[in-house]
Amino acid sequence: xxxxxxxxxEVMIESLELEDITPADIVDSAPIFGKNEAGEGLGLDSIDAxxxxxxxxxxxxxxFSTVKEETKKHFASVDAxxxxxxxxxxx
Amino acid sequence: xxxxxxxxxxTAISVLYPVIVFCGLRYWGLSPRRLSLMLIAxxxxxxxxxxxxxSGVDRGRTGGLVALVLACAIFAFxxxxxxxxxxxxxxxxxxxxxxxxxxxWRPPSFAFRMxxxxxxxxxxxxxxxAVERYCQKVTxxxxxxxxxxxxxxxxxxxxxxxxxxxxxxxxISYILIGLFFIIEYLIRKMMRNKMQSxxxxxxxxxxxxxxxxxxxxxxxxxxxxxxxxxxxxxxxRTWRDxxxxxxxxxxxxxxxxxTPWILHxxxxxxxxxxxxxxxxxxxxxxxxxxxxxxFIKEIKKPExxxxxDEPFAGNASNAGEMPTTLIQDVLAEENARCxxxxxxxxxxxxxxxxxxxEMVLYTSGTTGEPKAVYKRFLQFENExxxxxxxxxxxxxxxxxxSTVNHHHIYGLLFTALLPIATGLPFRRHRIDFPTExxxxxxxAAVMASSPAFLKRLxxxxxxxxxxxxxxIIYSSGGPLPEDVARKACERTGFWPMEIYGSTETGGIAYRxxxxxxxxxxxxxxxxxxxxNGCLNIKSSYIxxxxxxxxxxxxxxxxxxxxLLKGRSDSIVKIEEKRISLPEVEMxxxxxxxxxxxxxxxxxxxxxxxxxxxxxxxxxxEKFAGVPKLAINNFFHDYLxxxxxxxxxxxxxxxxxxxxxxxxxxxxxxxIQSLFGLAESPxxxxxKFRREPGVLTAKLLFPAASDYFDNHFPxxxxxxxxxxxxxxxxxxxxxxxxxxxxxxxxxxxxACPILPDVPVVVKITYDADAGKVIFAYTSENGETLYSNGxxxxxxxxxxxxxxxxx
Numbered sequence: 001x002x003x004x005x006x007x008x009x010e011v012m013i014e015s016l017e018l019e020d021i022t023p024a025d026i027v028d029s030a031p032i033f034g035k036n037e038a039g040e041g042l043g044l045d046s047i048d049a050x051x052x053x054x055x056x057x058x059x060x061x062x063x064f065s066t067v068k069e070e071t072k073k074h075f076a077s078v079d080a081x082x083x084x085x086x087x088x089x090x091x
Numbered sequence: 092x093x094x095x096x097x098x099x100x101x102t103a104i105s106v107l108y109p110v111i112v113f114c115g116l117r118y119w120g121l122s123p124r125r126l127s128l129m130l131i132a133x134x135x136x137x138x139x140x141x142x143x144x145x146s147g148v149d150r151g152r153t154g155g156l157v158a159l160v161l162a163c164a165i166f167a168f169x170x171x172x173x174x175x176x177x178x179x180x181x182x183x184x185x186x187x188x189x190x191x192x193x194x195x196w197r198p199p200s201f202a203f204r205m206x207x208x209x210x211x212x213x214x215x216x217x218x219x220x221a222v223e224r225y226c227q228k229v230t231x232x233x234x235x236x237x238x239x240x241x242x243x244x245x246x247x248x249x250x251x252x253x254x255x256x257x258x259x260x261x262x263i264s265y266i267l268i269g270l271f272f273i274i275e276y277l278i279r280k281m282m283r284n285k286m287q288s289x290x291x292x293x294x295x296x297x298x299x300x301x302x303x304x305x306x307x308x309x310x311x312x313x314x315x316x317x318x319x320x321x322x323x324x325x326x327x328r329t330w331r332d333x334x335x336x337x338x339x340x341x342x343x344x345x346x347x348x349x350t351p352w353i354l355h356x357x358x359x360x361x362x363x364x365x366x367x368x369x370x371x372x373x374x375x376x377x378x379x380x381x382x383x384x385x386f387i388k389e390i391k392k393p394e395x396x397x398x399x400d401e402p403f404a405g406n407a408s409n410a411g412e413m414p415t416t417l418i419q420d421v422l423a424e425e426n427a428r429c430x431x432x433x434x435x436x437x438x439x440x441x442x443x444x445x446x447x448x449e450m451v452l453y454t455s456g457t458t459g460e461p462k463a464v465y466k467r468f469l470q471f472e473n474e475x476x477x478x479x480x481x482x483x484x485x486x487x488x489x490x491x492x493s494t495v496n497h498h499h500i501y502g503l504l505f506t507a508l509l510p511i512a513t514g515l516p517f518r519r520h521r522i523d524f525p526t527e528x529x530x531x532x533x534x535a536a537v538m539a540s541s542p543a544f545l546k547r548l549x550x551x552x553x554x555x556x557x558x559x560x561x562x563i564i565y566s567s568g569g570p571l572p573e574d575v576a577r578k579a580c581e582r583t584g585f586w587p588m589e590i591y592g593s594t595e596t597g598g599i600a601y602r603x604x605x606x607x608x609x610x611x612x613x614x615x616x617x618x619x620x621x622x623n624g625c626l627n628i629k630s631s632y633i634x635x636x637x638x639x640x641x642x643x644x645x646x647x648x649x650x651x652x653x654l655l656k657g658r659s660d661s662i663v664k665i666e667e668k669r670i671s672l673p674e675v676e677m678x679x680x681x682x683x684x685x686x687x688x689x690x691x692x693x694x695x696x697x698x699x700x701x702x703x704x705x706x707x708x709x710x711x712e713k714f715a716g717v718p719k720l721a722i723n724n725f726f727h728d729y730l731x732x733x734x735x736x737x738x739x740x741x742x743x744x745x746x747x748x749x750x751x752x753x754x755x756x757x758x759x760x761x762i763q764s765l766f767g768l769a770e771s772p773x774x775x776x777x778k779f780r781r782e783p784g785v786l787t788a789k790l791l792f793p794a795a796s797d798y799f800d801n802h803f804p805x806x807x808x809x810x811x812x813x814x815x816x817x818x819x820x821x822x823x824x825x826x827x828x829x830x831x832x833x834x835x836x837x838x839x840x841a842c843p844i845l846p847d848v849p850v851v852v853k854i855t856y857d858a859d860a861g862k863v864i865f866a867y868t869s870e871n872g873e874t875l876y877s878n879g880x881x882x883x884x885x886x887x888x889x890x891x892x893x894x895x896x
Contacts, residue, residue, distance in 0.1 A: 017695060019742050019770040020720045034736075035728075043727060045736040047666050047697050 004082045008056070015055035016048050028078045049075065056081070062088045101136035104129065108179055109261030113253055116173065123173040130164035130179060152193070156186040177248045180260040184241035191234050195227065202226035202233070221288055229275055236271055240264055288487075288514040289479045291472050292367070293445035295511070297438055302331040305516040307360045308490075326519060328360055334440045339425035340368035340418065341439040349396035351375035351451070355382040356400040359497050360519045361418045363507045365398050370468060371441065375449040377463075380498035380753070383783045385858055388413065390463075445469045452500055454594045464594045470632040474504060474597045475512050477613045477632075481601070482588075483513065485563050489535045491517040492562075494544040499754060500594045501567040505539035525551050528562075528583070536562035542571045543755020545587060549578030561585040567592065568754050570655075573604045580605070591655070596639050597632045600653070609652045620647050625659050663692040665700060670738035675700065678733050679726060684710030687749050690740060691762045701766045702726070702740035705748055719745070719770075742766050747778045747789065768824045773797050774817065777849060779825070786825045786854045789870065790817070794846035808843035814877055818854055818865045826856040828863055831884035836862075838879030850876060861885040 009023035012032075027040050033049060035041035044052070052075070053064055062085050064071045074084040104111070111129065115121035134157050141153040159182045167175035194201040203226035244264070247256040290299050309326025328336075344352070352369055354376050356362035369376040377390065384403055391397060391413070398416045428436075448468035493506035510517040515537070522528070522538075525548040545566055561584030566576075571589050580586040586605045592598040600610035612618055616630040617638075626645040629638035644656040657673040664670075675690045679702065686707035693701050704726070706714065714722050723743045730739045750761045761781050768776075773796040779788035792798055792809055799807040815835065822828040844850055844867060851872070855864045866878035 015696075017769075020723055025720055039728075043724070043731075043736065045739075047737055051696060 002082065004086060005078050007059075008078055008081055008085070011055050011059045012042075012052060016044065016051055018042075026078060028082075031077055032075055032081070056085070060085045060089055097136075097139075101133065105133055105136070105183075106265075107261070108133070109257045109259075112176055113257030113261070116253055122171060123176050124168050124171045126173075126176045127164045127167035130160055130167060130176065133179065134160040134164055152186050152190040155189065156182060159185075173253075174248060177253075177256055180264065181241055181244045181248065184237050184244055188234055188237035188241065191230055191237065195230055195234070198227070199223065200227045200230035202229040221290070225279070229279075232275070233271075236267075240267065289476075289483060289512055290514075291445070292475065292508055292512050293370070293443050293448070293468060293472055295367075295440075296442060297334045297440040300330040300514055302329060304330040304514060306330055306333045307363075307510075307517050307519050309519050333360075333364065334438060336364045336422055337368045337371065338439040339422050340365055341372045342425050342428075342436070343416075343421045344368055344372045344374050344396075345439075347396065349374075349394060351377050351449075352396040352398050353377045353379060353387060353391060354398050355379050355498065356398075356418060358400050358519050359493070359507055359517060359521075361400045362497055363511055365418055366507065367511070370448045370450075371439070371443045373443070373448070375451070377451045378498050378503065379453050380496045381453065381783055384413065386783055443468075445472045452498075452503070452594050462594075467634065470597060470634065471504065471508060473615070473631040475508055477615050478504065478509065478598065479513065481613060482563075486513060486515060486537055489515060489537045489563065491515050492522055492531060492536050492538045493518065494522045494538065494540040495568065495755075496521075496753060499568075500597060501590065501592065502539060504598070505537075505565060528552075528556050531562075532556050532558050535560045538562050538564045540564055540566050540587065541568040541755040542566055542575065543568075543751050545571060545579045546575050546755075548582055549575055552582055555582050555584070558584055564588065565590055567598075569756055571604065573608075576604045593641065595633075596628050596641065597630070599626075599628055599630075599641075609648070609654055611652050618645075618647055618651055618653060620645060623659060626653065626655075663700075665692065665698045665738045668735060668738050670700070670734065672700075675702070675730065675734065675738070675740065678730055679704065682710075682726065682729055683707075684713055686710070689749055689757055689759070689762045691759050691766070693742070693763060693766055699741040700738060701742040701744075701763075703744045703746055703749060703762050703765060705746055719743070742770070744770070744776070746776070750778065750780050752780075752782065764825050768820065781825050784826065784856050784858070786821060786856075787851065788821060788825075788854075789849055789851050791849050792844065792846055796846065799846055807846050809845075811838075811840050811877070814840070814844065814867060815879075815881070818852065818863065818881065821852065822854050822856060822863050822865075826854065826863075828856050829861070829883045829885060833861075833882045833884035836880045836882060838877070838881075840877040842874055842876045844876050 005028055006023050009026045012018065012026070013021055013023070021042075026042060030036060030038075030040035030042070032042050032052075033044050033046075035043055053071075057063060064074065074080055108129070112126055115126050116123075137153050137157045137160060141150060141157055160179065163175045163178050163182065166172065191201050194204070199207070200223075203223050206222055206226055244260055247259045251259070306328045307326070308328075352365075352374050354362070354365055354369065355378075356365055366376055366378070368374075374396075377395075379386070379390070381387075382399065382401075387397060396416060397414065398418055398421075400418050402415060402417060403413065445468045450466045450468060450471075452464045452466060454462045454464060491506055491510045493502060495502040495506070497503050497507045506517060509515070522531075522544075525544065528548070545564075564579065564583060564585050564587040566587040567590040571587060576587050576589075586603045589602050589604065590598050591600045591602075591610055598613055599616050600612040602608065602610045612628075613630070615632070616628050619627045619629075619638075621627040621640040623640075624644050625640050626643050626647070627638050627640045629636075633639050642659045644659050644662075646654040646656060648654075657671060661672040662669060663672060672690045672692070676688045679685050679688045679690075684706060685704055687705040688702060690700050690702045693699050714725075722745065726743065727739055744765055749757050750765075751757055752761075761779075764781070765776065765779070773792065775791045775793070777789040777791055779786065794807065798809055798813045815838070819828070819832060823830060849870050850867050851870055852865060852867050856862070857864070861883045863881040863883060864879075865881070867876040868874060869876070
């Protein structure tokens with residue numbers, strides 16, 4: 001588990017005031033919104049998505065495209081989010 | 092034997108007289124002179140009765156009758172005139188009229204004498220007065236009957252043929268008398284069961300009940316013996332005592348300018364005495380269940396009085412600010428004032444104007460802060476009348492018990508006002524423990540109870556109580572789950588009768604859930620559906636002409652009965668999405684793992700729902716050893732089959748039971764404040780209860796908790812600093828205590844708190860002194876772990892960050 005992934009998870013827990021969850025409970029590859037077939041996933045809702053977008057922007061200095069489909073892809077999992085952040089924050 | 096045979100013979104002649112006379116004239120060819128001999132015989136018979144009768148009235152009556160009958164007989168014999176022969180039935184009527192009329196003039200009336208002969212207990216019965224009044228009316232009706240019957244008899248003598256005369260006096264008249272008897276008997280039966288002992292509270296006078304009638308009793312119920320010598324037994328009070336005590340309090344109140352009076356008495360007898368005295372003396376009564384000093388101070392103005400039966404604990408410095416009148420002192424003082432005998436002073440007890448008498452009640456605050464509700468006594472009086480009409484039949488000869496607070500409307504009506512209005516004896520102190528029911532199993536009881544008590548009844552007892560006769564149980568204050576009602580019925584033999592109502596509306600409707608969940612409204616309540624889908628009620632005990640609109644959503648049927656669909660404030664919007672809280676709760680219960688649950692709306696960064704859950708046996712088994720996150724996910728996943736993610740609860744708490752206030756109500760704000768304290772793996776709140784200024788919480792510190800680290804690694808115990816910090820965190824969250832601690836006083840750590848052992852912490856906050864007093868004990872209260880008091884910095888604008896252990 002990379003440091004960035006852990007940081008992202010901490011930001012998620014803090015900004016969304018998630019209870020009963022530690023970074024270790026969040027699976028890197030599992031969906032952030034809803035669940036996959038294995039039943040993994042954080043199950044966050046669309047309101048959380050807005051909140052999380054702002055928190056990521058504030059904490060990592062990245063912006064997201066206004067094209068919904070593209071943004072959705074970046075928020076697919078913690079891994080996807082980490083990949084997007086590391087690709088965009090350097091620039 | 093001879094005398095008996097003679098009596099039968101003469102009675103037969105007397106009854107059959109018209110027929111014999113008719114036959115004698117028509118068929119046997121007897122002359123009036125011959126027939127007059129029979130009259131002489133009857134006069135002789137009445138004379139025998141005259142010599143035997145003892146009472147003056149009876150002697151006068153039979154004496155007169157003998158003289159008249161004899162006179163008629165002589166006239167008939169001398170003149171050989173049939174008219175005189177035929178006058179006998181008229182004379183009998185006349186004599187009865189005189190007799191009945193005489194008893195009206197010199198009570199007790201004849202009908203009442205007969206009633207007393209038939210029912211010896213009537214003399215001590217609260218119904219005494221009512222029966223007497225009723226019997227008087229019956230006697231008047233008999234008199235009217237004899238007048239009419241007598242006039243018809245006279246007419247048949249002078250106007251009609253012998254045949255008609257014989258037919259009327261020998262048959263029709265008897266049938267009429269029989270009918271009168273039957274009708275009166277039926278009316279009396281109906282009356283006896285209904286209104287007999289009911290007297291509106293505002294119409295009570297000192298002679299409304301027999302002096303020796305039992306008004307109240309204490310834990311051990313005693314029965315008043317016939318001599319009426321019950322007053323000396325502890326706790327028992329008779330009607331005479333009650334009247335005297337009300338009179339004493341009235342003298343006290345009327346000698347003072349103070350009004351209104353704040354009233355709080357734990358003892359239902361003192362409460363009733365004080366309330367009636369205030370009503371009769373024209374003093375407005377503020378009835379409050381909350382007797383926290385802070386609350387009383389808040390509502391009290393300088394001109395107000397405060398009457399109670401329990402002084403505030405200690406603290407003489409406050410006594411000056413808070414003049415408190417103890418009712419025990421008032422009674423003793425006023426008793427001494429007329430020590431030369433109560434007779435020296437006139438008893439003050441009597442009717443009052445129900446439309447002028449004023450009261451204020453405080454709501455228990457299910458959904459918000461307690462609210463003052465203004466009442467005129469007329470409203471209670473109208474409701475009492477309605478309650479007696481619907482339920483009065485079942486109450487005859489029962490005693491009244493209570494598990495609820497008589498300072499709230501339901502307890503006030505059922506356990507204070509109703510007993511006084513119906514004359515049923517009541518117990519002075521509440522039943523607190525379900526097991527106490529065993530003590531009253533021999534009594535015929537009416538019990539005003541609540542869902543909270545009945546839940547405990549089914550949880551804390553496993554054997555049916557051996558009730559001699561099943562108690563009548565009422566439940567109000569919140570919905571009674573059907574399974575709790577069923578269990579209560581298994582224990583007591585009575586399926587609780589639920590009353591639906593509120594402080595503002597009084598009783599609205601009733602139901603027994605074994606007959607379905609539909610509510611039947613009281614007859615005087617006119618139901619309609621308000622624009623927002625909520626129930627609107629108009630009734631004789633709601634003063635506002637437009638009625639009162641409740642917060643309850645309703646399905647109203649054509650016949651006025653209705654189904655409740657949850658509270659309107661139970662429909663909330665979470666980020667623009669409407670959701671019914673009861674629906675979420677219902678879905679959670681559908682899992683079959685949940686015993687009780689409340690879902691509440693929360694506002695933080697966003698709006699969300701939070702759920703406080705009590706698992707049932709199956710749930711506890713299924714989730715034993717399962718991490719909390721997995722339990723959360725189980726319920727979350729289940730809910731997503733039915734509702735959208737946005738409105739599914741985001742935060743979860745698992746408790747041993749939901750927090751209830753003393754009225755058994757679960758308050759939304761209590762549940763909400765539970766979520767105000769962020770969940771931590773270091774401690775668990777298992778249950779809690781919040782009363783004004785007081786929090787009691789059962790806590791558990793798991794062995795894995797950080798709190799146990801680095802203290803004594805080989806012997807884990809909860810550090811003192813954590814205990815104090817925990818108190819502060821709880822006090823800040825639940826009791827609105829200021830953030831900053833200024834100093835600690837007399838703090839003592841007597842016994843170590845170990846991991847995984849539940850402890851109970853009681854925190855009391857005295858806002859005026861700025862003091863937080865706490866004690867950690869074991870669950871049974873036997874072991875004291877630590878206690879102390881913390882002084883808060885009342886002036887500090889902002890405190891430092893939380894000091895974690």
